[in-house]
Amino acid sequence: MNDGGLSSSALLTRQRRAAWVAENIMPYEPRIRAWLRRWQVSPEDSDELLQDAYCRIALLESVDHIDRPVAYFFSIVRNLLARRHRRQRIVSLELIAEVDAFQDSPALGLEDQMSDRLIYEKIIALIDALPNRCREIVRLRKLEDWPQKRIAAHLQISEKTVEAQIRIGLRAIREAWDKRDAETWSRSDDRHQAGAKVR
């Protein structure tokens, strides 16, 4: 990429970390949200907890030692939640221990590999739901892999506009991603619970 200097090395390091998260953690985020919801954590509090957990991941020197990224991430989230409860003295430590430990056994759900197909469909749906112009730009960028510059030339708009549209698209997609969890995932989670018992 770029000039091989320090700035591009930092950029590359960040991109790799993001790619690692995108592949190993983010597809499972809805299940973690569903778990938080069952503990009556509000969506706003969940946003904060998840962001704090991602912060831990961002600040790790390396992620090479993490064999099971989702489980690792989930244990960070759970610890942050337990710590918050302790701080707020909502419940006793013993209760947290019980709560925290096993009732939900979320590790079970996280173990299941999500199929690439399912992830693909979710992503296409997210992009399709964008407003017209924004959708076209995001499609060209992500599905056709055109650079922003080429998109700008093709649509005869400024590069700044393309960048701004990408920001808007990303915001809308993230909002949709956070919201759609609430509808779709509680259902699949219930099914999962049932499935776990049969095994």
Next chain:
Amino acid sequence: MSRPSLTDMRDEANAWVARMDQGNWSPTDEARLQDWLAVDPSRHGALLQAQAMWTMLRPTAEPPARHNDVPDLGAPNTDGIRSRRLPSRRAVIAGGGTALAASLVGGTVLLRPRTVLRTDLGEIRHVPLDDGSIASLNTGSEVDVMFRRNRRDIRLTQGEAWFQVAKNRARPFLVESGPIRVLAVGTAFSVRRREAGADVVVTEGVVEIWSEDVSAKRTRLVEGQSVFMADTAQVHDIAVATTSSDHTLAWRSGRIELVDEPLADAISEFNRYNRRRLVLLDPQIAGKRLDGFFRTDDIDGFARAVNASFDVPVDFSRADEIRIGQIKPIT
């Protein structure tokens, strides 16, 4: 943190990602981004989340490279370190030489009488040592303390101990566990004797570790790192892990903290502390993963939790053991 600022932070992160995506990232951009990140550490989380979402929107992309070939400034621990896979290493059988090494040490003339510290099954002791250091002994452990004028020698003959070492450059603090040696000046770390090696977890400072059986070549472990070192391990052959030591050392406050632990390992952990044994009858569920924290003596609570979460039968009827699962008839 107030909620509106979280929304703002998220959107600012989106803007940075859009900017980075443009493909002409400059040192000036990087400096600006660093300034933005420095304002609030949680911005690192916001940025990573936004960037990961943007990356994920690329269903046709090649799987991302797993290894970071860009040297990361200020990351000394990543080179040549592989992830730790304990089970295979635990299987390494110790070679000869252990007895010889031990007898040589035993034959040394001591200036001070040797003190032996022991704990019974389920017992945990915190013992202040003469030099101001503290030894915490886990269940069923034995430690020989041999302090001399110019050195502090500790031998862990069985079990596990954590040491908070008082700083004294003139008197190195050396822990022996079989042929494994862990040397500290002023630091805190734990050593756990295993069948054919030792686990070492460093909670503070730096230690040097080696095996007398193999060579005197040493490896440095720093705060936050842990390792299982087989008695026969070559120094270049050991795998260092950078993990949080909090849960592996929960025993110091009488607790077992399980983080993504296979059921079989969790059971043997409880069995270290209790006379009443947990017995797993169904090997098929041995690999199920668990999270949670318990008192070390709360095997009932643990068994009930296993029962509730995996829906396996648990039999409490015997005084000497709790049976988990049942042997499935062959179908």
